[in-house]
Each structure stands twice: as C-alpha cells, then as structure tokens.
Amino acid sequence: MRLAVVGAGSWGSAVAWLLGNNGHQVCIWARDAELVSVLNREGKNPRYLSEVQMPPSVKGNAELAQALDGAEAVVLATPSVAARQTGVALAAFIGKDSARPALPLLLLSKGIEHESGKLLLDVLAEELGAPERLAVLSGPNHAEEVARGLLSATVVAARSPEVAALFQTALSNANFRVYTAADTTGVQLCGAAKNVIAIAAGVAAGLGLGDNSAAMLMTRGLAEISRLAVALGGEQQTCMGLAGMGDLIVTCTSHFSRNRSFGEELARGGTLEAYMQRTHMVVEGAVACRSLPLLAQGAGIEMPISEHVRAVVWEGREVQAMLASLLERPAKPEFY
C-alpha cells in the first residue's frame, strides 16, 4: 500500500519507519526541503529520531501535492496547533471537492483547538468533509521505543470499522499491536488531556512526593478526564484502555515525556517561557490546559487537577499553593 505521512516530527517519523518496515511505500511530507534532502540521501531524519535508519521504501518530499500523489491513505502527524491549517492545505487534494474526497486519513496529533474547543477530527471534518473516512491513533507509544522495534500496543478509532481495519492492518506487526475502537471522542480527549496530568505528575515528582502520590494523581486525573469524555459523548471504557490509562501512565512516568519534565521544572520554579526557550519543544499539555477547564465548565463537570495546572502555567500560581488547594478538597465517595 502507498501512504503519505504529513509531518516529520518524532512520531510521524516513527510511524513512517513502522509502515516502511511493514512493506508499504511511504512518502513523508515536511516543509523543510533540507530535512527532506538529507532524509532521501541518508535515510535518516536529521532533526528527530536522527539515529533511526529508514527502510528504502520511505522517502521524503517537500511538496504536499507530490507527497500525496498516488497515496491510498494519509497519516497526519503535524503539531496539534497546526491541525486546521493542515486541513486547509490538504483540502485541495483530498477535500470534499477534490478528486479524492474519501481518502482514508489517520490522525496522530493529540490536542484540542484552543479557539473553538473542538477535537481535531472535528476540525479536520470541517475542512475536509467525509468524516467517516477519518481515524485517530493513540496509545502508550513513545516514538523512541516504537522506532527501536520495542513492543507496543495502540488503539485506532474510527466511525467506520472498515477504516479502522485498514489502518490496523497497515500498522500491525509482531511488536506493534493495534486494537480497534469506535469511540473517536474518548480516544482524542484522553490523548489531549493526559498531557495536562503529566505536568501535574512532573510537579509532584519535582516536589519529591513519591510513588503513591504519582499513582494517586494519575488515577484521579483519569477520573476527571473520564467525566469530561462521558459528558462530551465518549465512553468511560475508552478511558480505561490503551488510549486512556495506557497513554496516561507512559506520559506520566517515562523519562521521555516532555510534559512531565516541564512539570518537574515548574516545581523548581521554572516557567513555560523559559522551558520552551531552552528546549525548542511544544509542551502540548500547556496548550491543552487552557482549553480543558473551559470545556469542563461548559459541560458542568469538575476537573480540579487540570484547573490547578492551568493556574500554575498561565497565571503564575505557586506549585505549593496549588498542592495545598488540591488537598483542601474533601475526599468524597470515589466516583460522583
């Protein structure tokens, strides 16, 4: 099968590597012509996962039209803030008025559009039409491990079982297990919201609070994510799965997680601005924590951890004050 991977960050590159090793023809689109040129010459992405050797079936192209040429499916791996802009750019080639209005598309990005509070598949559906050909992938999948061939599992969710099965088949191999689901809302919301909890877990680790409190934060974090997912039409069960609990655990515990390491820096008195200047990385959780409390408010539910993370990141609240205020909440029956 021939696939286009739009976006050449860590995760896009790892998925391109995976698809190429599964025997597919892959063209990665990247804006940066120099990156594409190195990729095509040396088989390595010079900026992300730069140690990973791509199979010969993976090529790069800086022209979107050419990258999409002949593709039987598209994988979208741009940063979440670029989702609408990417949708607009893709519309000419695979939008509802284009020659390929039903081309299957798999979204890898995780986030919420800040301006609208919309999940990214909804943003893409607005720009591209034909929402039934859209799918989303999420799970405990650090790119660094997947691209080393280490065992991982993930979820592909789509309205259409056929679209889910298409991407399941393309991506699966002995070391990458792909489960299918229909709950695109739950999968997306978990993917966006876990980054916020990972910031809180990083704060707790930075304060030396220990393993018990880390597990408490993950569990209570998933409880609030789950409340929102259900309020928005998702399924609680999804939150218990690989895209929910699984991804949350890996994001909160792994030393690969930039959201967690940003939280640790907050505990040492750091700021978002300083962290981004130093690392040149987007902290997805810092973006998402602005949208989530608004969505929660709209749905009439409580997300205390996310709200406190927002206050620390965006209003300069002290982490100690955040912790004290969280702990002042009475312990109720566990689920309410």
Place this chain on the structure above:
Amino acid sequence: MRLAVVGAGSWGSAVAWLLGNNGHQVCIWARDAELVSVLNREGKNPRYLSEVQMPPSVKGNAELAQALDGAEAVVLATPSVAARQTGVALAAFIGKDSARPALPLLLLSKGIEHESGKLLLDVLAEELGAPERLAVLSGPNHAEEVARGLLSATVVAARSPEVAALFQTALSNANFRVYTAADTTGVQLCGAAKNVIAIAAGVAAGLGLGDNSAAMLMTRGLAEISRLAVALGGEQQTCMGLAGMGDLIVTCTSHFSRNRSFGEELARGGTLEAYMQRTHMVVEGAVACRSLPLLAQGAGIEMPISEHVRAVVWEGREVQAMLASLLERPAKPEFY
C-alpha cells in the same frame, strides 16, 4: 478512639503509625513476644519499617484478648494466607456469638483463599458473622511512603456507609486521603489480582521491553481484572479507581514492589523457591495467580496475562515462550 491492629508487618505497622498520629489509641497484636517487647520499649518495630518511630499512643501486645480489650474497631493486617485462621482466632472475641458481635473490622490484606477461591471478606464473614460491619482498604499505598508521611490516597469499601465513614474518619489526615465506596468485591479483587500483573510487569522490565510495553501490560492487565470483577458482581468503575488502576500502577512501577522484583528475577531465570529463600518474603502474586485463572474459568472469561504468569511461576514455563504466546493472540476490538 481505641483500635486494635492485628498483625505487625509493614502495612499493619504503617497503619498503626498513621492512626496513632491521628490521635487514636492503638494496640498492635503480634505473635512474636520479642517484637512486642522491643516495640513497647523503643517505639519501633524491629522487623518491619524498623526506622519508623511510633507515637506513644501505639503499643504492642502478644495476647490477642488483651490487644482487643476495649477496642472500638479492629484493623486486620495478617498475610492473606492466614485470613481464615485469623478469623477463627478472632471469633471468640468479636464473632457472632461473642460479646462484641458487631465490632467494625477493616481488612488490609489482599488476596484470594486458594482452597475455596473466596475473597477474604467472605472468609471473615463465614468465621465472624455480621458482614455489614466489615470493610476493606486498598489503594496505591506503599507502607514505606505512608509511614514517612508522604501524600497518599486510598479507598475504604464497605456494605455499610456508616462503617466506611467510621474508618474514613479514623484514617484521614492532610497527607492520607481516604475515599469511600460500596463495591467490596471490586476493591478486593483488584487488590489480589494486581500482584499477578506486577509479576508480568517485572518480567517485561527484566527482558528490557521498555515503557510502552509496561503501560500496555498494566492496561491489558486491568482489562482482564475488570472482566473478572464484573463477572463476580463488582463494578468496572472500581477498577478505574485508586484500588484498581492506582494500586496497579504503584505495584507495577515502584522499586518497593516485591511482586515486580520477583518478576524481574523470573526474567533472569530465577524461581519462586529461590526468591523466597533469599528474601523470606511472601510473594502474594505467586499465590493469587493460582486462584485467578480458576475463578476466570468458572466465570467463563479470559485472563491471558494471569494464566501465563501462572504457567511461568508454577509450571516452569520459559518467560520467552510466555511472551511469544501472549503476542500470538490476535488484537481484537479493545474491549470485548
């Protein structure tokens, strides 16, 4: 309030410390008169958490009748294999035909009675009667951290909201958050079954499989625990909570976890016998993995991870063969 804590292992000692610091009068019962004598002389348990200084309100007694004298509630912290035997011993003092047939009792032990496949509160109810006064506590609570005053949260489940509230009030403080629940079956089953998954997580860590696969094992592990909990009358939601996901995470990831470290030893070719000889510790997961597959079979559900752990621990199956066989299972829709 005056409480008796029956059992002076790590967790019993930590809970006694907690209750004592919350202003309660606590008497710890231990069979070992020498341990009791050191505890009363120096305020320290010489065998478990031996660095922890007990408050003066915590005393020890090697006579069960004296330890229970005047107690308004009992906390049970003996190893899970001793549950029935402890129930029999307690019956004379707090059983249905005794002078205190309704004394509230909080169970800290986690396990399944191997011979009968029964949960421990059911075993206690058989020996003591009055099941409505029984409660169980479970959550992500490594004793070492709780007894250092580090932040933790837990669940107390009881049929009776009053009994749950009594223990919630006795145990709660700023650093130990106690949530209540009614699902004693789910809380107990999660507590017993997570130790088996922790062995699997230790095996995976020992084989160098990485963070993604650890999260996968925890998530798929909770999925199979959840199937059994629901089949036995528990609630899926409990499995998402502190006694389910929370405790599973801490047991699978923490370096304090003996079930996990036993799994790591299995990956290096070790055996249960050798591990127990070396550490003098009961590996609760090795006990539970004999009962769980039987319960699952009886309920007509699949628990592939637990079944594979059982085969490795009790039938000397190679860990590599276990892994290969698990990975041969087709990836289905995520929940079935």
